[in-house]
Amino acid sequence: MFWLRIVGLCLVIGCARIAPPLATMGDAQRARVTLSALHEGRALLISKCGGCHQTPMPYQYSAVEWPQKLGEMSERASLDAAQIGVLEKYLVTMSDQPRTAALR
Numbered sequence: 001m002f003w004l005r006i007v008g009l010c011l012v013i014g015c016a017r018i019a020p021p022l023a024t025m026g027d028a029q030r031a032r033v034t035l036s037a038l039h040e041g042r043a044l045l046i047s048k049c050g051g052c053h054q055t056p057m058p059y060q061y062s063a064v065e066w067p068q069k070l071g072e073m074s075e076r077a078s079l080d081a082a083q084i085g086v087l088e089k090y091l092v093t094m095s096d097q098p099r100t101a102a103l104r
């Protein structure tokens with residue numbers, strides 16, 4: 001059915017547009033890390049956490065919840081300690097950023 005294809009296509013495009021928010025200098029300052037560390041965390045999220053399910057978005061959990069979620073997933077994503085640290089910084093810092101910031 002033609003209309004079903006249209007709906008399907010819209011869903012695909014809609015999902016593809018959702019990307020984790022880019023950290024700003026302001027985010028880096030309040031997290032007391034370098035901006036490049038936050039960018040590295042975002043890149044890890046995209047490359048390591050989007051294979052089995054949709055890439056999780058920082059705003060899906062709070063700053064308090066993320067470390068535990070990441071703990072559960074880090075083995076599945078085979079991350080080393082340094083990568084977990086960088087990824088956690090990004091997720092925790094960006095967890096309170098509004099959802100609209102993710103649409104780019």
Ligand code: HEC
Binds near residue numbers: 048051073074077079
């Ligand atoms: C090898 C596959 C795999 C990889 C890689 C992976 N996940 Fe998952 N993830 C799953 C599965 C399967 C579930 C659902 C079942 C479950 O909750 O155990 C899940 C569930 C989740 C949930 C929901 C947990 C909850 O409490 O409901 C979050 C959040 C999550 N993943 C985050 C991540 C993050 C962050 C990464 C990257 C570090 C990641 N995942 C990498 C397989 C994966």
